[in-house]
Amino acid sequence: MILVSRDIRSNTGPVGPTRHSPVLVDEVVEVLATQREGWLVDATVGGGGHAVKLLETSPQLRLFAIDRDAQAVRRARERLQPFGDRAEVVHAPFSGLEGLLPEEAEGQVIAILADFGVSSDQLDDADRGFSFQEDGPLDMRMDRGTQKNSAAVLLAHASEDEIEAWLRDYGEERFSRRLAHAIVQARRFGPLIRTSQLADLVERVLPRGRRGFHPATRTFQALRIAVNRELDEIEAFLQVGLQLLAPEGTMACISFHSLEDRRVKLAFRNEVRSGYFEDILPRGVTPSSGEVRRNPRARSARLRAVRKGGGGD
Ligand SMILES: C[S@@+](CC[C@H](N)C(=O)[O-])C[C@H]1O[C@@H](n2cnc3c(N)ncnc32)[C@H](O)[C@@H]1O
Structure with a gap:
C-alpha cells in the first residue's frame, strides 16, 4: 500500500528556513x-x-x-x-x-x-532521534504520521538475531553479535528509549573507532535504515x-x-x-x-x- 498524504498531519507549527546545505x-x-x-x-x-x-x-x-x-x-x-x-x-x-x-x-x-x-x-533536530550527538527520543521515523514503529519500538520487540542482522547488514558493523547481545541484555533492565542511552551503550561495548568516527555511527545508520526500510x-x-x-x-x-x-x-x-x-x-x-x-x-x-x-x- 502506498501511504500518501497531501496535508500535513504530524506537524503544523512553524518550520523555519532550512539548515541543509545541498551537496554536489x-x-x-x-x-x-x-x-x-x-x-x-x-x-x-x-x-x-x-x-x-x-x-x-x-x-x-x-x-x-x-x-x-x-x-x-x-x-x-x-x-x-x-x-x-x-x-x-x-x-x-x-x-x-x-x-x-x-x-x-x-x-x-x-x-x-x-x-x-x-x-x-532532520539530523540536527534532537527530537527526531536521528543523531547520537544530542539526547532525544529514539525515534528515527521520517514520517511519524504514517510509520508506526520508531527505533525504540523496533529495539523493544526484535529478537537478538534480528538486531544482529540489522547491525551487520545495514550498519556493516563488525561487532554486530556482541552489540546485539548487549542491547538485549540492557533492555531487561528497562526499555531503550533515548538516543543517549543507545549511544552510551555502544560506547561501553565497542572498542574506540577511528578518530572522528563515533562508535555509534554504524548502529544509528543500521537502525535508521531498518525503521524506514x-x-x-x-x-x-x-x-x-x-x-x-x-x-x-x-x-x-x-x-x-x-x-x-x-x-x-x-x-x-x-x-x-x-x-x-x-x-x-x-x-x-x-x-x-x-x-x-x-x-x-x-x-x-x-x-x-x-x-x-x-x-x-
Ligand atoms: C539528503 S536530504 C535531501 C536534500 C535536498 N536535496 C536539498 O537540496 O535540500 C534527503 C531527503 O530525502 C527524504 N527521504 C528519505 N527517504 C525518502 C523516501 N523513501 N521517500 C521520500 N523522501 C525520502 C528525507 O526526508 C530528506 O528530506
Missing part, C-alpha cells in the same frame, strides 16, 4: 540542467536546495517534488513558492512515484534526482524512475554509504548493459576537498548519473 550542487546542475521543455522529478526535495538551483538554471522545467518528511514538505513548499505553479511538492515515499506523477507529466519526465538519506534539518524504498524507486524517464532523459542519484551506492550502481549498470542507457558519470563523482571543508557532511557523497537513449523504451 554544481555537479548535479551539470548533468540535469536543460533548456528543453519537460518535467523534473526531485524524489527527495528536503530543504529544496537542488530543486531551486535546477529551476533557476532550467527555465522550461516544471518540478514534481516528493519528500516523506512532513516538515521537509512544508519547508520546500515555502521555499519554492516564488516558482508558482512550476513547482508541486507532495508528501509521500518515493517508492510510490509512479502512482503520484501528474497525468500531464507522463512521458515528459526528462530529469530525475534523488539525494538519499537524511537532511541536516530505506533499501527497499531505494530499490523500488530506481526501477520506477528508470522506467518513467522520457527518451534522452537523465537520472542522477547521490548516495552517502556503500549500501545505497551499490544499489544505484547495479541498477544503472543493468540498464547500460541493456543498451538503452549511457553512463554519463562512470565511477561517479565525489565532492571536492573544498566542498568537504565547507560541508563535512558531504564527505561520503557520490553522484552517479545515466542518460536514456533517444529511442527509449
